[in-house]
Amino acid sequence: MAQKKAGEVEAFLSRPDFSFPVILLYGPDPGLVSERSDKIAAQSGVDPDDPFAAVRLSADDLEKDVGRLYDEARTMSLFGGKRLIRVRGAGAGKALAEAVATLAEEKLEGAVLIVEAGDLKKSAALRTSVERSRFAMALPCYQDEGRALDQMIDEEFTASGLTIDRSARDELRSRLGANRLASRGEIRKLCLYALGATGVVEEDVRAVVGDVSADTLEETIDATASGEVRRLPHLVDRLVTAGTATFQLHQALLRYFQQLQAMREMVERGGEPIGRVVERRRPHFRRRHAMEVALAAWPLERIGATLRRIEADILASRKESSLALTITRRTLLDVAVEAARLKARRS
Structure with missing residues (x-):
């Protein structure tokens, strides 16, 4: 063959x-x-x-x-x-x-x-x-691992006439690998940043190379749960382009609504203020407002129904892997539209 x-x-x-x-x-x-x-x-x-x-x-x-x-x-x-x-x-x-x-x-x-x-x-x-x-x-063609990723780093640093010490290499490798083209682009950006220097150290990597996929994933989940429908297609496209697997989106959304369910129980059944409940979770300051909006918008019964919907869509995407991206996009968009409707009812 x-x-x-x-x-x-x-x-x-x-x-x-x-x-x-x-x-x-x-x-x-x-x-x-x-x-x-x-x-x-x-x-x-x-x-x-x-x-x-x-x-x-x-x-x-x-x-x-x-x-x-x-x-x-x-x-x-x-x-x-x-x-x-x-x-x-x-x-x-x-x-x-x-x-x-x-x-x-x-x-x-x-x-x-x-x-x-x-x-x-x-x-x-x-x-x-x-x-x-x-x-x-x-x-x-499988994702960069170990030797292949090191080879790509060596290629770009050799072409730029730069060296990279061991700790900087380890830090760089930890931030790469989701997508070949995106990874190479990050390495080239780092080499451009270090142009004129003899080598790259760990501080350079932390200053220039960001874990874009992780940041965008959180931003996408926040936009979905808080009803930011217009922003969603662009955020999903960024993740797909960066090589984020569809199951990561589904799983992140599932975990978020499980967390939201527990928080909403404190509000509805415990009578606690939304701000205090969110503060206990200690979210990053960039995520706090979106979490407060979502917690205020979603009643407990709708969160339960949405969790069942997400679980069903995860199962469907696994059975029909060729449609996984389409199913995931639909899940996110439908949940975001529902969040926008719930917000409108409260205003």
Whole structure:
């Protein structure tokens, strides 16, 4: 079968074998998948800025009109040479999987087809169609761990002519890894900050590199529970772009409403003021106002119903992993809309 193990992918990337003209990259880190796709594209011999030779397609669009993929893959370049077709956002789409399987058996002579997908199960149609095809290659891409993350740090620091001491490296590694592209961007930002110095120390890392995913996750949960509907899509997009898994959003929302339930019981059944209840939790000063707004808006019975809704959506997202992001977005938006309605009733 035409596939590589995770540890073999870097070797393939150093010298891509285009006798496999159809290449599938998949994994939970969209940044890592995209970065590796860029490396293969750069060695394909096709100018990515040439509109006659290179084309980018969306998997969602191809599910509606898969014929376009056949047309692009089988069309000869206007001025000779190979054509480069890149498909992004692939998942459980049946039409795309079937098209890729057909094209992989043809051994495309005039084109290279690169397909970028999310974390595909072993039984996923797209993955199995590539792994079983004669002229296609499947490349699993997993999140940065240990050696791979250190390698990326070394690459950027060497290019910048900087050194980094052990404690600073440990601190930097603890703040990276959620998304390959986001991690590399943070390292480059740190190198730019230290430009002119001989090396980077721990204080530099703490001053420049922030744990953006954690901060945005808390901000997203606060916006959801307090009914900030308009801010929500942007916050969710930031998390998705940073590589935050959907289950982290669901779990964070579940924990928040469990906490909110206990706090609301103190208000309704214990007669305690909202401000005092919130103070006992000692939230970060940036989260305090949102927590007070949520605690004032949500009655106990609605919190219970929302907890049951969140649990049901978590189960649904696990059963239908290809729809996990859609389900999570819907959960957050519906809860935020409900919070906004509850606030409006109190005002």
